[in-house]
Amino acid sequence: MRPFSYDTAGNLEQAVRLGALTGQGQADANTQFLAGGTTLVDLMRLDVLRPHRVVNIGGLHPSMGKIQVSADGLTLGALCKMSAVADHPEVVKLYPLVAQSLQMAASAQIRNMATVGGNLLQRTRCPYFRDTRWSSCNKRAPGSGCAAITAFNRNHAVLGVDQSCIAQYPGDFATALIALDAQLQLHGPQGPRRIALAELHRPPNGTPHIETTLHSAEIITEIFVPAGEWNRCSLYVKVRDRASYEFAIASAAVALSMQGDRVRAVRLALGGMAYRPWRAAEAEQLLIGKSLNEATAQAAAAEALKGAQTHGHNDYKPELARRTIVRALIEANALSQDRGAA
């Protein structure tokens, strides 16, 4: 690991001042914020992230570590640990999709360390990004090319990719949140602002090293999930190579509100498929007003994967994603009936 200077931020203003040079996700950004450290320390040891300065913001926990459930929605302080949110009784009951996405992620140890704000910013697991012996990686070394396109790309993205990068966003939690229209409260040099989570991740577009729309020094302070009758009837289906402690090769987040046997509102997002947590808004539209069965679910799934681009080893992904979506929708429908009967 390269040498770096280490600072601890005593308050938010100080953190923003010390973090002036954090950039927008560039691997060679001068400064990195440290919260749980599960991505940062790992990638620094691999020499992928090479900061000269590390600013610990973990000490801001008292003001940024609360979980609040109100009539408006769910508010999570960005420094809440994944485990605290995953096991929170009201989150488990009222926002099962949020709780499940965290319970199925990482390991018990990592969930005790990683913060929910940091989780949204976790880096791709693309092996050509993580292994510096590969010279071609536009995300790590801008302009150097993408090794994954011609190499082993079984776990690479199929939606929203281009020739500059096919790395996949690995997170589960953000996939749940994007389905539920989550918003992020930010704090930076210009003061506070609020954005939709959907605006956080940038498409590769030739410059995949610029990962987010955060301004330099900006910190996620809060995550907000708006209330809605679909939250209670929501679930996360995750398909992976081993039963636990593994990233998704495909996942689906579904939240559903039925009126009789017709879909009143549905939210659908995909994990393991794109450079970002992927909302399938057009597929949702196909389901509104319809009954939910294998045929309508398959039509929605086909719509969600329209435009998928594969690169050989990941040719299996669109079909796996479609089947994962169908399973999630059918289960959500059954859950809705189960809730109605209760």
Next chain:
Amino acid sequence: MTTITRREAIAGGVALAGLGTQSLFGRDAVPRQDDNAATPVKLTVNGKNTELVLDSRVSVLDMLRDHLQLTGTKKGCDQGQCGACTIHIDGERVLSCLTLAAAAQGKRIDTIEGLAGGDGALHPMQQAFIEQDAFQCGYCTPGQIMSAVACVKEGRANTDSEIQEYMSGNLCRCAAYPKIVAAIKQARGRMSQT
């Protein structure tokens, strides 16, 4: 005649190997630390107040093993994938390889060395691992035991499948998993009595 322990022999060997590396690649190949990155760290380790001045890059794992000679905590992958380095910080199980020592400032650290009682009596989980023969090579065992103690305290050791799920962060390449599950089931009853 002076006797030398296995660990001293290993430590001596590492020092020699280190010298060799330096002469092969030259001084500049070893990243040099500037003075202002030396970080004072004050924390509690197994109940003892501990003060150190460490390079900012030092992980809690390396602090324990190389600076405090607490080598019970093992270095497996050093990248958060195996769980061999599991310890407790402020009572919660975490990975010491991905925790910077500087970030553990003021925290309470508990390792496998602190698990047995003051009278030397083994913790029920240690005893259960022995009685159930829950290891072969033993390298992952300190991490398994620290993780298992937390798993029981978290209330996540009720069924075999729950234990498997909540112990999934600890890999065992000897695949002693069924016996690890058996050990946890044995210890959970005795732990609740203590």
